[in-house]
Amino acid sequence: DTAVSQTPKYLVTQMGNDKSIKCEQNLGHDTMYWYKQDSKKFLKIMFSYNNKELIINETVPNRFSPKSPDKAHLNLHINSLELGDSAVYFCASSQGPRGGYTFGSGTRLTVV
């Protein structure tokens, strides 16, 4: 069983479209994250949720809207996609904000 699973693995879409990425973890963790890895492989935090509550929102455009229906799921919706949104998006989870992170395998988003 995959601990942190993301879907889809690949996403190719046109500029201006709206898309969603889903993440689920079966570790029983209560904290989940979205990270963005750019073309230079730099991983940067976007959002953090603890028990379905948004606790960290880094300077991310408001076209990005995370949603956590329960503590096992954290989805990312992106409106009006731009070329610069092309990247790999990683979901991660931890037991509390101080626990070790377990990452998903990533979603490669390509905006054309």
Added chain:
Amino acid sequence: EDQVTQSPEALRLQEGESSSLNCSYTVSGLRGLFWYRQDPGKGPEFLFTLYSAGEEKEKERLKATLTKKESFLHITAPKPEDSATYLCAVQQDSGYSTLTFGKGTMLLVSP
């Protein structure tokens, strides 16, 4: 602002040729320093957490050490399967702080 700088950016070794990767950091109150391994097309995989200066941790051919300003990942007698990008991250000791990552060191071990 927390900062993590990793060097070198890339490292090519022959099988069996030991070396070290460096992670320099600045953080106001360190809760932990983390090492991850990332293979192409996959998410980072946890290796170690170090909490205080002087601490060392080992796993197979890898050994991580920590000082107040930097951490080293020593690779002893590497094998081709150790080829990957190694990422260092720090977590500040305050509230809901998240991991701040360096840009990684891409390691290639040739047979």
